[in-house]
Amino acid sequence: MNARAHRIKVREVVSETAEAVSLVFDIPEDLGRRFAYSPGQFLTIQVPSDRTGSVARCYSLSSSPHCGDRPAVTIKRTPGGYASNWLCDNIAAGSIVTVLEPAGNFVPRNWNRDLLLCAAGSGITPVMSILKSALLLGRSKITLLYANRDRSSVIFAEQLRQLTQRYPRRLTVLHWLESERGLPTARGLAGLAKPYRGYEVYLCGPSGFTMVTRQALAQLRISERVIRQEEYRSLTENPFERPAPAPAPAATIAVTSAIASAAAPGADTAAVRVDIDGQTHQLAWPRGRKLLDVLLEHGIDAPYVCRESACGTCVCRVERGRTRMLMNEALIDEELAMGLTLACQTLPESDDLHITFDQ
Ligand SMILES: Cc1cc2nc3c(=O)[nH]c(=O)nc-3n(C[C@H](O)[C@H](O)[C@H](O)COP(=O)(O)OP(=O)(O)OC[C@H]3O[C@@H](n4cnc5c(N)ncnc54)[C@H](O)[C@@H]3O)c2cc1C
Structure with missing residues (x-):
């Protein structure tokens, strides 16, 4: 378990x-x-x-x-x-x-930035949490662009109506109802989003909606750097069925808040120090293996959910050394520049590395 x-x-x-x-x-x-x-x-x-x-x-x-x-x-x-x-x-x-x-x-870091929140159907859920939090914590303006099939399928309709009454200067809610306007189009969404071009964008929903919204944002020349996206899909992995972490094998030196001597790098392996849950592990990292796989094989309880680069659960920071990711759907440029990486997709590039998980 x-x-x-x-x-x-x-x-x-x-x-x-x-x-x-x-x-x-x-x-x-x-x-x-x-x-x-x-x-x-x-x-x-x-x-x-x-x-x-x-x-x-x-x-x-x-x-x-x-x-x-x-x-x-x-x-x-x-x-x-x-x-x-x-x-x-x-x-x-x-x-x-x-x-x-x-x-x-899929988490705003600065509550004082103006936000353009784009959601379709159940995509409203994280957006609702962000919207309520931003109204309470910040002073920024928030626009919600919210697509649904028809009036009766709008989740949180009444809560949103009350919030717009309470924050008339800060919150704007723009509904797109398919029953009235057909499926969302890039042109139509771009028209609605145009006044909010300087805002940070949070986009969530099924892939058809996220695709057409990205096209709309591209038409408005909104930089990818300010767009965060959560795409709804079903997991193919079952993270509940992973075995309980095994005791660390002999090749792993687990110490609490002390640094063990590094496993020596070789032609096929890099040496990596991993800090996680208050423990430090020194491991040999085979050059063709993803970091998360290596950690789990060593019985280290690293966090993960999707293993497909989408959910961001296995995010960690490269403190020393160079790595590369095979895929990345979760991290934006700003986070990459901070040294963040997704353990489920990360391979070593240099010989000697140090990675930290921030739980
Ligand atoms: C980060 C993230 C956040 C999300 N947040 C939300 C949210 O807030 N609200 C929301 O509604 N959705 C959300 N989703 C989507 C949600 O996770 C599911 O994808 C969605 O509910 C559809 O799942 P489903 O099983 O009903 O449908 P599907 O995944 O389409 O169901 C069909 C699948 O189930 C399999 N299946 C069918 N019968 C069985 C069976 N008896 N046993 C085992 N497998 C079977 C089929 O083989 C097929 O693969 C989110 C997704 C992500 C990635």
Whole structure:
């Protein structure tokens, strides 16, 4: 069992629309620190299956940690989907679900930047958390561009109406309803987004929507550097079924807050020091192997969810040495410049490296 998985009680199930529910969690006091989260992050829920034992699905927290909300995720039924329908049909107040600790880096770092938030359907969930937090923590302007099938499918419609009344100068909500305007087009979205060209962009939803919105933003010449994206997709991995970390093998020297002598680099391996969870490990890092795979093989409990470079859970920092990533969908240029990398995609380039995980 994954050491970052916990059994959590659902306190309440809130019906948001005919197709979407929010699950409000009761986090026990002793897990409070582990379940501390930032606006925009997600939980990963284990859903039982007769076919595969279980599947894992990510759901963004729609609650704000800054507004006194209890942690909640909001799940919309996917037509023909498995887990979303199972959760909507089977979870009730008092149900116990197995959940991984919050993860993800779809998180604003500066609450005083003006924000253009673009969401479609259930893509509103992390955006709602960001929006509520920004209104409370910052003084910036926020525009939400929100696409839905029709009026009845707009999740959080009433909350948004109330917030626009409360913050008329700071919050603008622009609805795009397919029932009135057809599917969102790049031209139409660009027209709506044009007045907000200087804003930082947070974009979330299914791939069709994120694609057309990116086209709209490109038409407006909005730099990729200010765009953050969370794309909804189902996991192919099941991070719940990973074995518990094994005791470190002899090749690994694990010490607490002390530096062991580095494993010597060779033609096929680099030497890496990894600081994680208060421990330091000195490892030989085969040049063709991704860092996360190496850590897990050594029984080191590194965080991960998707293993496909999308979720940002395995983010770590290169303190010394050079690395390269095979794929990167999660980190923006600014974060790359800070030395951040995704362990699930990272290979060593130099001989001697130092990596830190920041939990
Ligand atoms: C970071 C992130 C955040 C997200 N946040 C949200 C959110 O806030 N709200 C939201 O609604 N969605 C969110 N999603 C999307 C969510 O994770 C799921 O992708 C979505 O709910 C669809 O999952 P599904 O299983 O219902 O549908 P699908 O994945 O389309 O279901 C079909 C899949 O399930 C398999 N399957 C079918 N039957 C079974 C069975 N009996 N046993 C095992 N497998 C089976 C099929 O083989 C197929 O692969 C998020 C995704 C990501 C990556």
